[in-house]
Amino acid sequence: MGLRPVHVNIKAVDASVVGRFWAEALGWSAYSPGVTTYVGPAGGLVWPDPVVVGVDVVPVPGRKTAAKNRTHLDLATTSLAHQAELVARLKDHGATPLDIGQGDVPWTVLADPEGNEFCVLEPREVYRDTGPIAAVVVDCLDPRAMARFWGEAMGWVVHKATDDLVHLRSAEGVGPYLELFRSPHANTAPDRVHLDLLPHPGDDKAAEVARLKALGATDLDLGQGDVPWTCLTDPEGNEFCVLALP
Structure with missing residues (x-):
């Protein structure tokens, strides 16, 4: 069956501030069940959520370096007006524009209050039913090879594959995509953003790690x-982590 992604882990010096930012970005709520700040749908903390991939902001002592994260979120929008409104609102809440060499593109590249990169996409039909997170994007040298690993790891299905970009999604066709994007730069430093995976009920964590x-x-x-x-x-x-079942 494979492991399921339950949240994107983001490291931050001030987890509460960054958590509130991501709650604003996603239209969700920030919860503080312990030392971390979890961001998920409004209405009360549900973890693991049966559908969505949440955001878990974890406090760390050191600030982000200038190095670009290899994992980032792409946010979905429903119209050009929604995209413009979301970008403007997030700038008011501490987001800053970023130039990572993207050139003239229809999406907007921003950083959260502690410098973690993300994109606000123009409306695209492919993301109409993903929820606020369109995709978790991971930079890699060989997207096709990485798709074989992540597809087997999570039991996800390839929806589109080129030498530069592979889209995977859950076999049930719900939630965000995992997108593996070709980058010429190998991973050389610890990332501030990564996926946390969870075994399905009844599965053995040690066996899944093996x-x-x-x-x-x-x-x-x-x-x-x-x-x-x-x-x-x-x-x-x-990096990624395999969590213990609750």
């Missing part, structure tokens, strides 16, 4: 110590 290692994942020591989750990297060195 399966991922057989697919090419490797152990990652970030100084996390004795914790219930397992830190790994994909075959190109991008």
Whole structure:
């Protein structure tokens, strides 16, 4: 069946501020169940959510470096007016425009209050039913090879594949896409943004971790110590974690 992504983990010096920003960006609510700030649909904290991929903002002592994150979020919009309104509103809440060499494109590249990159997309039919997060985008050297790993890891289906970009989505056709985007730059530094995955009820976490290692994942020591989750990297060195079932 594969593991399911339950949230995008974002590191921040001030998790409450960054969490409130992402709640504004997604039209969701910020919850503080512990030391982290979780952002998910309004109406009360539900974790794991049965459909959405949430955002979990984790406090860390160090600020982001100038290096671009290899993982970022693309936000969906329903019209050009919605796109313009969202960009303007997020700038009022601390977002800043970014030039990462994108040139003249119909989407807008921004950074959250601590410099984490994201894009506000123009309306696209492919994202009409994803919810506010259109896609989780991961930079990689070889999108097709990475699609084989992530497709097997999560049991997701390839919807479109070129040498430069691969789109995957859950087999149920719900929630955001995972998009693997070709980048000429290899991963060289710890990222501020990564996916956290969760076994399905009844599955064995240790067996799932072993399966991922057989697919090419490797152990990652970030100084996390004795914790219930397992830190790994994909075959190109991008970080992710496998969480314990609640």
